[in-house]
Amino acid sequence: MIKAPPPWTKSTGDASHRPAYLKCSIFRFAAIILLLIIFHSPLSAQDRFTAIEQKLKTLSAETPGLNNKVDFSVNGVTIQEFIRGLAVSNNLNVSVEPSLNVKIFNNFSNVTVSDVLIFLCKKYELDITFIGNIMAFSQYTAPPPPVIAPPKKLPKITWDADKGLLSFDLSNDSLPLVARELTRVTKKNIVYSPEIGNKMLNGYIEAMPVDAALDKLAFSNDIKVTPGEDNFFLLEKKDKEKQGTGSGTGGGNKNTALPAGLSLKITGGLINIEAISTPIGDIVGAVSKELGYDFFLFSEIKGNTTMKMQNATYEEFLKNIFNGTDFTYKKQDNLYLIGDRNLEGLRMTKVVQLRYRTVDKMTDFIPADLKKNVDLKIFPDLNSLILSGSQPRIEEIEAFLRDVDRVVPVVLIEVIIMDVSNTHTLSTGIEAGLKNGSTPPSQNTVMPGVDVTFDANAINSVISGINGLGIINLGKVGPDFYVRLRALEEQGMLKVRSTPKLSTLNGNEAKMSIGRTEYYLEESNNVIGSQNPQNIITRTFKPVTADLAITINPMVSGDEQITMDRIADPREEPGNGFARRTGRNEHDRNRQRHAVPLAHPGDQMAVQQPHQSQVEKQTGHFYQTDGDLLITRINSKKI
Numbered sequence: 001m002i003k004a005p006p007p008w009t010k011s012t013g014d015a016s017h018r019p020a021y022l023k024c025s026i027f028r029f030a031a032i033i034l035l036l037i038i039f040h041s042p043l044s045a046q047d048r049f050t051a052i053e054q055k056l057k058t059l060s061a062e063t064p065g066l067n068n069k070v071d072f073s074v075n076g077v078t079i080q081e082f083i084r085g086l087a088v089s090n091n092l093n094v095s096v097e098p099s100l101n102v103k104i105f106n107n108f109s110n111v112t113v114s115d116v117l118i119f120l121c122k123k124y125e126l127d128i129t130f131i132g133n134i135m136a137f138s139q140y141t142a143p144p145p146p147v148i149a150p151p152k153k154l155p156k157i158t159w160d161a162d163k164g165l166l167s168f169d170l171s172n173d174s175l176p177l178v179a180r181e182l183t184r185v186t187k188k189n190i191v192y193s194p195e196i197g198n199k200m201l202n203g204y205i206e207a208m209p210v211d212a213a214l215d216k217l218a219f220s221n222d223i224k225v226t227p228g229e230d231n232f233f234l235l236e237k238k239d240k241e242k243q244g245t246g247s248g249t250g251g252g253n254k255n256t257a258l259p260a261g262l263s264l265k266i267t268g269g270l271i272n273i274e275a276i277s278t279p280i281g282d283i284v285g286a287v288s289k290e291l292g293y294d295f296f297l298f299s300e301i302k303g304n305t306t307m308k309m310q311n312a313t314y315e316e317f318l319k320n321i322f323n324g325t326d327f328t329y330k331k332q333d334n335l336y337l338i339g340d341r342n343l344e345g346l347r348m349t350k351v352v353q354l355r356y357r358t359v360d361k362m363t364d365f366i367p368a369d370l371k372k373n374v375d376l377k378i379f380p381d382l383n384s385l386i387l388s389g390s391q392p393r394i395e396e397i398e399a400f401l402r403d404v405d406r407v408v409p410v411v412l413i414e415v416i417i418m419d420v421s422n423t424h425t426l427s428t429g430i431e432a433g434l435k436n437g438s439t440p441p442s443q444n445t446v447m448p449g450v451d452v453t454f455d456a457n458a459i460n461s462v463i464s465g466i467n468g469l470g471i472i473n474l475g476k477v478g479p480d481f482y483v484r485l486r487a488l489e490e491q492g493m494l495k496v497r498s499t500p501k502l503s504t505l506n507g508n509e510a511k512m513s514i515g516r517t518e519y520y521l522e523e524s525n526n527v528i529g530s531q532n533p534q535n536i537i538t539r540t541f542k543p544v545t546a547d548l549a550i551t552i553n554p555m556v557s558g559d560e561q562i563t564m565d566r567i568a569d570p571r572e573e574p575g576n577g578f579a580r581r582t583g584r585n586e587h588d589r590n591r592q593r594h595a596v597p598l599a600h601p602g603d604q605m606a607v608q609q610p611h612q613s614q615v616e617k618q619t620g621h622f623y624q625t626d627g628d629l630l631i632t633r634i635n636s637k638k639i
């Protein structure tokens with residue numbers, strides 16, 4: 001069955017029968033487009049050369065070689081060699097695209113380098129990209145002329161509300177206009193995804209239900225329609241995922257032919273990639289083109305890699321693919337600089353200041369692998385390290401320094417040095433005798449012990465008192481008679497010699513030495529000569545030291561337990577005064593003690609240095625043991 005075309009498709013005859021206003025509109029529209037095409041190119045070219053000239057003028061402040069005047073004549077020289085010779089003789093940094101196929105036939109006299117470069121750009125349609133003080137020459141590609149949108153026309157759509165049938169005749173009609181008109185006439189909401197907002201639709205349908213008509217329209221225009229609830233229809237792009245091709249969002253030309261072994265998909269600006277033994281340079285180039293990012297290679301990227309990443313950003317992709325290689329990247333404005341880590345422009349210098357540790361000897365603690373190809377300098381004025389090298393290694397060293405830069409515990413040690421004498425003396429009895437002209441020694445004390453001596457007068461007074469009672473009659477004693485009554489008991493004493501306090505950082509020794517040094521004279525007599533002998537007396541003063549040396553090295557663990565490596569070395573004076581003067585070291589004693597106890601903050605520890613003392617006289621029961629007692633009290637605090 002052949003359906004007749006709708007009324008609006010009937011022929012109206014040849015062009016002569018068209019309305020006058022339609023002819024005038026078409027003529028004006030064509031004239032405007034022609035004028036824009038004619039005048040757009042010269043104006044844009046002039047603006048381009050003016051921009052290049054302005055950038056060269058700005059760069060000449062840092063690169064004075066652009067203002068140098070040159071004189072030369074060339075015949076058939078390639079543009080690469082010409083620009084290279086110009087750069088070498090005037091200290092310029094240039095990069096010329098190898099694909100340029102231009103021969104130079106010119107004679108220049110007394111012209112500046114900037115004028116020569118502008119002349120080359122105008123004559124051979126070149127473009128200059130400025131990267132810092134680097135000039136990159138390439139073939140200029142003119143931008144496409146602006147697209148003038150044709151005047152909007154309403155799509156031809158009819159709707160039979162009684163029968164619920166839709167008819168339309170679409171010929172290169174805008175999808176937004178079609179969706180709006182369909183929604184208006186059918187009262188059914190037509191919504192489209194943003195990615196197909198610029199799509200133009202074509203199709204012809206006669207008297208079909210809405211859902212069937214939209215389905216056929218979607219099929220003929222390579223889109224997908226999804227019906228929903230409440231008279232709702234969604235138009236969106238068909239899902240297409242092909243291995244070996246990219247489907248990215250970003251600007252730039254898309255490269256549909258990817259290297260062998262590479263699968264790439266860009267979704268919402270995120271990278272999903274899988275590569276098997278693919279050159280790193282090819283992977284970076286393919287991903288950059290798919291995303292539309294500009295990049296500049298300082299050196300050729302060598303090596304292959306096998307990788308698989310999902311939902312990665314562009315910078316995460318670059319960081320992971322260059323990890324473990326000699327290459328790195330740096331973002332400058334909207335341009336990514338890629339090359340060897342140690343090249344100018346990619347190197348990094350950073351000052352890392354420590355907060356809790358001293359910078360002295362810190363370089364000895366950094367592992368050798370981290371310091372490879374990195375220059376480290378100590379800057380004690382700021383308690384900092386100056387690092388210069390590749391950015392990834394500097395970031396690793398900085399992370400290591402931040403990890404070891406922690407609060408160091410300060411250990412306060414209170415030392416008590418005392419002499420302990422553990423003695424017990426008991427002396428009791430009555431002593432009577434003749435004094436033979438002198439009274440025997442007596443303390444004549446009653447408290448705390450009794451030691452009293454009575455002479456003859458005191459004894460006779462007592463006897464007289466007894467005789468006065470009339471019980472007994474005692475005779476008096478002679479004038480030299482005496483009686484001594486004694487009842488004494490002694491206990492050992494404790495004598496504190498010193499109470500120093502030592503403070504040190506965790507893992508560092510604290511030392512203390514208390515004592516004195518005496519010198520004795522030593523004389524030697526030497527006889528020289530046989531016929532006329534001469535006596536030569538040599539006098540030498542030699543030292544004798546008596547001191548107490550203490551060395552403590554505390555180690556604070558994570559649970560605040562303290563291990564102390566402790567050495568106590570008390571040295572006594574050698575002998576009596578005569579021995580020191582003559583050098584006779586009768587009993588020079590070195591009683592060094594070494595202990596490694598484990599303690600907590602606030603604990604007290606004691607180390608005894610025992611020795612045996614000589615006793616000149618014993619009376620009654622006597623027991624004695626002497627010694628030095630070293631008591632330490634430890635306190636730890638983090639500052």
